[in-house]
Amino acid sequence: MNKILGFWIASSIILFLLSLVYFQHQLHRKNALFAWWLCLGVSMQIISAYGLALGYPRWMYRLWTLADGVSYGLAIAVLVVAFARRSCPVNQTLLYGLGAMVAFNLFVRFAGEHLSERLQSWLVNIAFFGPAIFLLIVFSSIRMDRLPLNIPSERPHNTVTTPCANPVSLRQPLQVAEKRF
Numbered sequence: 001m002n003k004i005l006g007f008w009i010a011s012s013i014i015l016f017l018l019s020l021v022y023f024q025h026q027l028h029r030k031n032a033l034f035a036w037w038l039c040l041g042v043s044m045q046i047i048s049a050y051g052l053a054l055g056y057p058r059w060m061y062r063l064w065t066l067a068d069g070v071s072y073g074l075a076i077a078v079l080v081v082a083f084a085r086r087s088c089p090v091n092q093t094l095l096y097g098l099g100a101m102v103a104f105n106l107f108v109r110f111a112g113e114h115l116s117e118r119l120q121s122w123l124v125n126i127a128f129f130g131p132a133i134f135l136l137i138v139f140s141s142i143r144m145d146r147l148p149l150n151i152p153s154e155r156p157h158n159t160v161t162t163p164c165a166n167p168v169s170l171r172q173p174l175q176v177a178e179k180r181f
Helices: 003-023 031-055 056-086 089-112 117-140
Strands: none
Touching: 003 031, 003 117, 031 056, 031 089, 056 089, 089 117
């Protein structure tokens, strides 16, 4: 029981940190469905803590079954959107990280039926940790969606372009509004 509780606490912390990093860097603008997936995961961890204090009431098992279905549906939707917009580094990372997480979880759930329930639970937790830590590390240092700044030197004036924005001239005329009394 202590190992299962330890994995639950660790996965809660990793999921909460992942959501903080994802929102702090405003990556939810690149794939909003992953933000919904994170919110579902964090809320289910909070509800699970409440259920643990109550001794896991019967409604908790039905809620977890529903949350698993919604979580897999959202994960598939996130992967479809990430594949459609795979030119963005955030979505490429989601394809690798969340794709690996879903693949590992489905493999353990369907191919691990002959394993003990405890070992299967441990493998599901490991299948979560590897990709989740990968996503946490990459998202905490991913400012690549704003880089590189292409500053062409052959133009007569300085222009800054980013992959997501229109070129912005650094020498735009300054317009000063006149005050009329």
